[in-house]
Amino acid sequence: MKWCLFFLFSSFYVQAQAPLVVDIISSENFSLRYEEFLDGRSVLDVEDFHPSTKGSHIEIIEMVLLQQALHLGGEQRKVIFNPKPSVNIIEFSDLIAGESLVLARSTWHEDLLDYKGSLFVSEPLVEYGEYEAGFYVAKRNIALHNMPAERLNQLTVVANPRWKVDWRALNNTDVNIVSFIGPWETMLEMVETEIVDAMLVNFSVSQSLVLNFEGREYVPINELKLFLPDSRHFVVSKRHPDGKRVFAALNKGLAILKERGILRKALTESGFINEKVAPWHMVNEAMLMRGIQ
Incomplete structure (x- = not known):
């Protein structure tokens, strides 16, 4: 009986600690630039969001903010990024089917209007008028x-x-x-x-x-x-077994990041909200x- 209980507990623990898989676009070198940006830092310790690589920086910052929000919202599992060629700005088929859990990129709210029955839509990462x-x-x-x-x-x-x-x-x-x-x-x-x-x-x-x-x-x-007249949001699959739990953590964490001024700080320091213009x-x-x- 003890061995049975130990086995059940162990199985539950392993399942609970299974990594959280987040999709990114494989056609871009986001993973390499992400590692260069971290430069050995834990993603949860990032407080300076100034660019360290050439090109648009917002994609890397979103990968960081997503993980920080999940952690602050109570999601403790390690995040693993899964490059997928099918992931782009208007492709949600894997999310709708429940084969994917969440994307590392934010999405225009307008592109989500027809999919709200299948996707959880987070609070805005980029507010209307900021882009x-x-x-x-x-x-x-x-x-x-x-x-x-x-x-x-x-x-x-x-x-x-x-x-x-x-x-x-x-x-x-x-x-x-x-x-x-x-x-x-x-x-x-x-x-x-x-x-x-x-x-x-x-x-x-x-x-x-x-x-x-x-x-x-x-x-x-x-x-x-x-x-650009719209807001941008993270999306989470409703059909994925972890969808509801992850969405709740994500939204809670985004609210904390916003309250602490970290969202605005990240968007400004990264150059996305460009003070020069x-x-x-x-x-x-x-x-x-x-x-x-």
């Missing part, structure tokens, strides 16, 4: 660097209509939108070769705001920005004032 972007042009295209807002009706901007939030933001400006459904890298190539003038990109973490991609440099049009003119400000969502 800002610039009109990035080729650095060598000097004539566009200081284009005034009054001339935006002469600017051609490439955009993917499937990126609903970007598309809606641009449609509330005077720019001429060139529709393109394809890789982000190809859109940058269209800017480089001057097929179009610009592309909407969240501001670079570099001091000069320069975006360097494969040896080519792009800069935002000076003094102009727009906000705080005084710049918001070309779609009317959307913010009307609270269009």
Whole structure:
């Protein structure tokens, strides 16, 4: 009888301590950049969120904040990141089926509206109005660097209509939108070769705001920005056996991070909320004032 009870207890303990698997995008080097950012630190000890690698930093910060929120919410299991090629900004099939538990990236609220019956949606990581972007042009295209807002009706901007939030933001400006459904890298190539003038990109973490991609440099049009009209959230599968428990811990932890000011600190220090462009003119400000969502 004692051996039976010991076996049951041991089995329960092993199950309880099984790692928590979180999906990330395998097509990006997030895992490598994440380890470089930690630089030997425990993820729970991270208090400085300044970038240590080139490129967008928000993906790495989200991996950190997700784990800190889970821990603060009472989820003590170790997190293991699982690279999956199927995971992208609008792919939720594995989550809906319960084959995946949670994504390491936040998602636009608009992209989740049709899936709320199958997915738990966290409190916002990025609030409505916080996500800002610039009109990035080729650095060598000097004539566009200081284009005034009054001339935006002469600017051609490439955009993917499937990126609903970007598309809606641009449609509330005077720019001429060139529709393109394809890789982000190809859109940058269209800017480089001057097929179009610009592309909407969240501001670079570099001091000069320069975006360097494969040896080519792009800069935002000076003094102009727009906000993307939506909030961003973590999502958890409702059909996964751990879904309800993990979602409760995540939401509780996010509330603590927000109350302590850590969410805002992380988004600001990482460069996602870029203080360098705080005084710049918001070309779609009317959307913010009307609270269009």
